[in-house]
């Protein structure tokens with residue numbers, strides 16, 4: 001008992017210590033340089049970088065978890081997630097002082113990273129479950145909801161970044177075979193955007209046809225504004241991230257289109273325009289699924305906002321087409337992770353355009369990372385902000401001016 005207490009105390013001290021450091025954001029170019037060995041890309045160097053950087057990233061987000069409202073922290077799923085983080089942090093810290101690692105240490109380190117990655121593979125669902133537990137037990141008032149939204153954006157972004165570091169190290173130096181010889185870890189230096197679009201479309205179409213027996217066709221237009229002769233539209237990027245965003249957008253566009261034309265045997269096709277400019281590579285996906293009222297636009301990027309029926313929890317055989325409300329917020333994080341963005345513009349009564357923006361220049365595609373500091377911690381403690389704009393009130397001739405709260 002006393003040993004466990006001391007261990008927890010020691011972990012807390014180390015988390016405090018590492019949380020004082022700012023995570024070091026890398027660019028895609030730095031990841032690539034490191035992976036091809038042009039700039040000190042050795043397993044030793046990667047080990048030395050990660051032995052400090054991973055505890056820093058973990059500690060920064062663990063401090064934010066600890067600032068969540070008490071009743072949320074005590075939800076079983078949130079405690080479970082916190083335990084996973086503490087466990088992984090403790091495992092990493094064991095390598096804290098290894099200054100000239102032997103081959104065995106390097107192998108143990110790579111194996112441990114794989115374990116950590118596996119341990120954390122269900123973090124998104126488990127944290128989401130924790131929020132649902134809170135909602136069911138106490139309900140969530142709007143100020144708490146805003147803080148949770150703020151936290152989840154940072155928490156999931158931190159997770160994306162930690163997995164990126166782990167994947168790069170294990171794919172480049174671990175025993176796991178790289179899936180594609182051209183790839184540098186999980187980065188494709190010549191990622192053909194059209195191919196990823198086609199892949200995501202085909203898989204979303206398969207799901208859509210399963211549910212609705214019909215799916216929209218696709219028309220793709222590619223434009224390379226900087227190389228009109230070659231016309232090829234490729235970019236240095238992480239294909240799995242791009243696939244994730246496109247798959248979510250296709251599912252949404254297909255569902256909206258098919259539901260807007262419920263009786264049609266043929267529905268309007270989707271259009272994708274891929275354009276590579278000097279700074280931005282833009283992918284625009286247009287549908288004619290009836291659009292979204294402006295009053296709902298702000299809700300779309302909220303975790304758990306969905307107009308789809310909640311998927312059945314027991315139905316593990318087929319993946320649902322929609323229903324968790326995580327598709328858009330998570331996809332936007334993937335886009336923003338390397339300084340891109342995901343924006344929707346919509347015409348109610350007609351359809352929606354979704355834009356994915358990616359950085360063309362890989363040295364401008366820097367990681368966007370949450371930093372735990374006083375500004376961040378204030379968000380968790382601040383009182384409910386008072387609205388400083390008027391809000392509509394039911395009118396009656398007997399209304400008199402109201403005193404401000």
Ligand SMILES: Nc1ncnc2c1ncn2[C@@H]1O[C@H](COP(=O)(O)OP(=O)(O)OP(=O)(O)O)[C@@H](O)[C@H]1O
Pocket residue numbers: 248252253256287289290291292300305306307308320321322323324325326327328329352
């Ligand atoms: N292209 C679109 N046209 C119309 N409505 C859309 C479109 N894209 C998103 N929406 C609306 O935004 C909501 C949230 O989308 P989001 O992708 O975040 O979650 P979801 O698709 O409902 O569930 P999942 O987490 O399984 O993706 C959808 O339920 C839908 O109401």
